[in-house]
Amino acid sequence: MSEIERRALMKGAALSALAFTVGGKQILLSPRQARAENIPFRTLTPQHAETLEALGETLVPGAAGAGISNFVDQQLSIPPEEALLEARILNVRPPYANFYRAALSAIDRASLANNDNRAFAQISPQERRDFVDQMRQSKIAGWQGPPGPFVYLVMRSDAVDVVYGTMDGYSALGVPYMAHIEPTKRW
């Protein structure tokens, strides 16, 4: 591999922040910053982003503020070989967007059918918890999509990632991070 190709492959890794596109320019932000600055989504629909944020917050408190939807959206918008999603190591076949679209659509379909025509983001926090508990046990009637327990595993992993997997997350939990090579921007 030429040095130029290697540099291109490692572009994000060397900086360890995520590249978001704003106004045609790339800027490096953490997902939390991207959410705070209302960076537009590139791959997720607004509906899917809203569902993912509600689901993430249900799975791991703090995931919404940590930018779970911005993180996943950015990751779905880059080539799979550059992706940092746990889906990568859970044998999800690229393009990963196909899995997320199918999973988030399945969640909303099931929520609409079982909660008086309300999408997942519109039901109450307790209803969300009940829904997730049923989904993880594959107990949602009429579920159409990737297996519920697997959706739970992948999305829970994303939520854990953005809340507990960053340097900020370690710091908030009180666990020493002890990096050899630190990700910059505490990501």
Added chain:
Amino acid sequence: MATLDKVDVLIIGAGASGSVFASVLAKAGKKVVLLEAGPDWQPSDLISSDFWGRRVKPAGIPFLLEGKNPYGYAYQAGWGVGGAALHYFANFPRYLPNDFKVKSEHNRGLDWPINYADLAPYYDKVAQEIGVSGDARAEEIWRPRGEPYPMPPMKTFRNGQVWMKGLESVGIRTVPAAVGMNSTTFKGRPACIYDGWCHVGCPIGALANPVITYLADARKAGADVRALSTVTRVLTNEAGTKVTGVEYFDARKEKQVQEASVVILAAWAAQNPRLMLNSSTDKHPKGLANASGLLGKYMMAHYASGTWALFDEDVEPHMGTVGAQYMSYDRYDKTSKKGAFGSTYIVAGTALKTSDLGGFANARLDLFGQPLADFMQRAKRGITRLTAFGEEMPNIENHIELADGKDEFGMPLAKIVHSFDQDAVALWNANFEEGLTIAKATGAKEFWSARGNQPTIHLFGGTIMGSGASDSVTDSYGQTHEIPNLWVAGPGLFPTEGASNPTYTIFAVSQRGAEQLVSKWGTVAG
């Protein structure tokens, strides 16, 4: 498509086994080229992060996963130089004498065509070559005497020490785990600082990954590593009596032919048979070196029975290495568990991160929301894990075959079909039961089994070694029975898998094979 100048040795895959062959052959003066499908990672690329660590693993795989226990591929596979050993845990247990003659001794499974004694000198050689820390004398309660390791054991931490009382209560002895890590400086590489980031790649060189050991030596001796180069077919002469090179797609995705005197398939255990099956000709209609019909057969995986324990005291879960601090072969006898068959290898003490598959957020996968947040607060100081690895017997039904559909290079996909048999399930369950007994005796505040789907860990078989073309694909060195200048390397050669981590044995088998190739070069090279 260009045909490139012929080289002496062409190695497919720059992981653990390919790097050993490259080092030995380049140092013997051979012109060596390695074709590696992934990037040419440097130690400085290995960022201490579970996110960024995923980039050294494959993204999307050319395998369909089928069977009752589909093979969990991507977490443990490698993508790029160093292969899976760029991010391995560097546990370095050996196989024991009882691993090599399972068929003869139990009328189960298969025999290796070699004994422990054939491999023992190579274990010692590898230890001196790349650095192993441990206590060889202590291990000799279970195995024949060998050379001492070049470094003393690694440090232990409370997250490992707290298991000792429980293990002793059931009569399980432990010794310091043998690991491919530096407890002291070794050959100019620094000692480990116990930060627990081994699994995303150690950038300081305290962990003996191939990039800083064998592959670095090979490069110094002139080996050429071509990254982002994907081999699709091994080429043979018209008579089908020898291989002439390979067809591959280079980093610009342009098709090339590289000719070579000897081709060594050192890709992953699943990829080698895929390549050989895809290289069929009229002289080899079932795939290369497949007269036995066993190419792609006898795929095997390890499985783990994990036990979690939560202590009131601070056991410093974040400290240590991702490998083990203590190990035991006291359940390694093939019949040590009633109603089951196969060896069990036990390890205690591992550094835990928060996230990723091995992180402690996954210790209670049933928890989410505030209960998970509460658990994380409890676990951050007091959690630790004991792991018992189990052995699966070779089963001809567990196999790899070409499948419908093609990858981006036009090569057929393959499917890995894998199911555990009743013995493996029984041993997995028995190890959970004993884990709970052990945990109870530690005095832990809470303890539970890490149950889920039976996991598949490591991958073996598909190109097994044996005594002849009727019962195997290669001989004990990795030379295929039918095509003298086509060799295979890696755990795909193993006829049985033992229960302990395989990479030390992969290095030893590869060292033995590479030295054999050098010694009989004149009769092998095409």
